[in-house]
Amino acid sequence: MEQRIQIESIQPNAFQGMFALENYLKGSDLSKIHKELIKLRASQINKCSFCLNMHTKEALHIGETKERIFLLSAWKDGETFTKEEKVILQMTEDITLIHENGLSSNTYKEAISLFGESYTCQIIIAITTINSWNRIAVSTNMPF
Numbered sequence: 241m242e243q244r245i246q247i248e249s250i251q252p253n254a255f256q257g258m259f260a261l262e263n264y265l266k267g268s269d270l271s272k273i274h275k276e277l278i279k280l281r282a283s284q285i286n287k288c289s290f291c292l293n294m295h296t297k298e299a300l301h302i303g304e305t306k307e308r309i310f311l312l313s314a315w316k317d318g319e320t321f322t323k324e325e326k327v328i329l330q331m332t333e334d335i336t337l338i339h340e341n342g343l344s345s346n347t348y349k350e351a352i353s354l355f356g357e358s359y360t361c362q363i364i365i366a367i368t369t370i371n372s373w374n375r376i377a378v379s380t381n382m383p384f
Contacts, residue, residue, distance in 0.1 A: 276295055281332045282336045284312065288374040332367050
């Protein structure tokens with residue numbers, strides 16, 4: 241893999257901004273499992289090996305099962321994921337693939353109904369944050 245620039249070293253203030261978002265999310269109401277499902281699904285879609293490696297380990301560390309991680313790319317099938325998790329995963333796909341159709345009205349309304357406005361905001365911030373990390377890691381070939 242081609243070695244590329246390390247943004248953290250060259251532009252540390254940019255990374256400080258990213259870490260500010262991470263610190264915000266640490267203090268948010270989002271459950272640890274919800275955060276890791278978001279990070280894993282977005283990283284799968286974006287093909288970010290650095291983030292997949294990191295967040296698979298983190299998910300296992302906080303109690304996520306191997307089975308659910310293995311089945312994450314097929315989350316729509318079966319009863320492996322709860323209704324709430326399926327809405328979060330649909331939001332993750334809609335926002336990660338925003339160029340296709342964006343966050344659908346149905347999914348948005350369901351999120352507001354299930355989670356309320358504050359938690360829904362936190363889900364959206366978590367999705368946009370991991371997408372930014374994915375883009376940094378993929379474009380700079382971050383090693384893991």
